[in-house]
Amino acid sequence: MNNGTVRKVLIIVFWLLLWQGASALVHNSILLAGPYEALLALITLAQTPEFWISILLTFLKITLGFMAGLVTGILFAGLSYRFRLFREFITPPVSVIKSIPVASFVIMVIIWAGASSLATVISALVVFPMIYHNVLSGLDSTASSMIEMGRLFRFRFIDKARYIFFPSVLSHLQSAILISSGMAFKSGIAAEVIGRPLRSVGSGLYLSKISLATSDLFAWTFCAVILAYLFEKAMSLILRRISSK
Amino acid sequence: MKIKLTNIVKAYNGKTVIDGLSYEFLSESPVVIMGESGIGKTTLLRIITGLETADSGSLTLEGLSREACRFAPVFQDTRLIGNLDAVANVKLAARDVSDDVICEHLKSLIPESELHKKVRDMSGGTARRVEIVRAVLAPSDVLIMDEPLTGLDEDNAVKVVDYIHKNIGSRLFIASSHSDLFESFCTKLSL
Incomplete structure (x- = not known):
């Protein structure tokens, strides 16, 4: 060492x-509870299949929501860049999504869609505006000289996207992905605490609250932190791969 | 084909750059625009390619519609994709031209060792020659070159002018330049 x-x-x-x-x-x-008790609680929890299922389900749901927010964010940013009117239309709802407290969304989603898809919808809603704004400002900052070049030489759409727009979007997208992946996990799990879907990290946290088991709370929190950390690492690895190409 | 300019006027911030220019560019008669820096050569070329519009006057194309007319430009500044090599840069603009033909053309202007080097690692003069090959090989009706000899020494400038002359084909050709090398085959238009 x-x-x-x-x-x-x-x-x-x-x-x-x-x-x-x-x-x-x-x-x-x-x-x-001390770290020793928290560790014991974690070991005890880890012996139940319920614990692993909860972690897996929460991870999958939030990842799905993150991907949905990422894809729609990029798509909508592209449309906003291309069509002025679309940008003007989409600006108010995006601002609304950005400023509404997560807790309000959680309650709305519980009413409309039930608790099971909660983490997915909430993380998508948190990720979408961040990706949208960053990708759009990346597109807006693309050098007009290169756009002119692509236009006169009649580059194919895919070549324009890849060689002219993507390089200027990439750095914006990278920082947005890294920040929003952490946010997706924090808000997704917070939503689960409010909505308490069956077999989820949020429910585990809630149960530790009502049973006043602080050691369990720390154990679940530790898992949540690890999940977010692993996800963020995986994302930055993928991004580094893409940008080195 | 013919590009006809009538009374073209263009001003920036109240300063008139082009003042009532009329001229006819013909495909059988290549033209080199000459004049001091800042006299409006680049502006004129940009108006012809449609990247800018004139404040007044008209620009008409004969023999081809505006939408159908394809321009192959060499810009005043370098505009290549930095992380691609010379061949890939040309290929992006000339998709239907084979790699062999692209390499042949490039080799006539730049050393073979530069063909697969990333453009961002090239010298300005080499990148310039890649841009010239790109414009020549891209399918086009009009070749527009804004100071194509920038950054080239005398020997290379002569080679490039010769290369362009041989490869214009039936296209309409307009260049702007400080060099009198183009006068060997172009009509001179002084601004």
Whole structure:
């Protein structure tokens, strides 16, 4: 291990010890469970199939929502760039989607569609405006000189998209994807806590609240963080692949 | 074909750049536009290709409709796809031309070792020659070249002018240049 890694590990150990010390001081596992208790809770939870199913379902639903938001965001940005009128029409609803609190959406979705598709719809709604705005500003910032060149040489649509627009959209898209993937998981799981669909991370969190099991809360939270982290890593890996081509 | 300009006027921020120009460009008679920098050569070429519109006056095409007329330009500044090589850049504009033909043309102007180098790693002069080959090989009715000899030394400039002359075919040709090399086969239009 090099010096940097050792330092990182020591810093993490420091915070874990501080956490353990604080929980020992409080001496009340309902108020503040320590890392050891949280680890035990995680091990106990991990022995039930229900836990793995919940994690898998939440992950799949949020990923699906993220993809839906990503695809529609890119598509709508393309249409807005191409058709002025479409852009003007779509601007108010996009602003509304961006400014409505997630909790309001959650309640609307529960009423209209039920709790099972909640995480998907909410993460899509959170991701869509971010992707839309970033891709559109990437398209708007494409060098007009290159657009003129593609136009006069009558490039095919696919070549224009790939060689003229994509390079200027890419950096905008990259940052939007990285930020919105974290947001998708946070809001998707928050939505599950409110809507409590069967077999979900959100339900697990809710159950730990009503049973005052702080150690379970931390265990579920740990899972949520890991899910978001893995997703974000996978996304940045895919993006790096694409941009190096 | 014929491109007919009548009383073309163009001004930027109150300053008149082109003031009542009338001229007829014919496919059988290549033209080189000459004049000092800032006199309106680029503006005129942009009006002809439809990238800009004149404030007044008319531009008519005879022998081809405006929509059907295909322009193959060499722009004043370099406009290539930086992360593609020379061959791929030409291919994007000349899809129906085989790679062999593209390579042959490129080799007549740039060293063979440059053919598969990314354009962004090329010198300005080499990139310029790639742009000239691209314009020549792209299917077109009008060849428009704005200062095509920029960044080229005397030897290469002579080679490029010769290459262009040999490959114009039946197309209408308009170039702007500071060099008198084009006068060997072009009618001179002084702005």
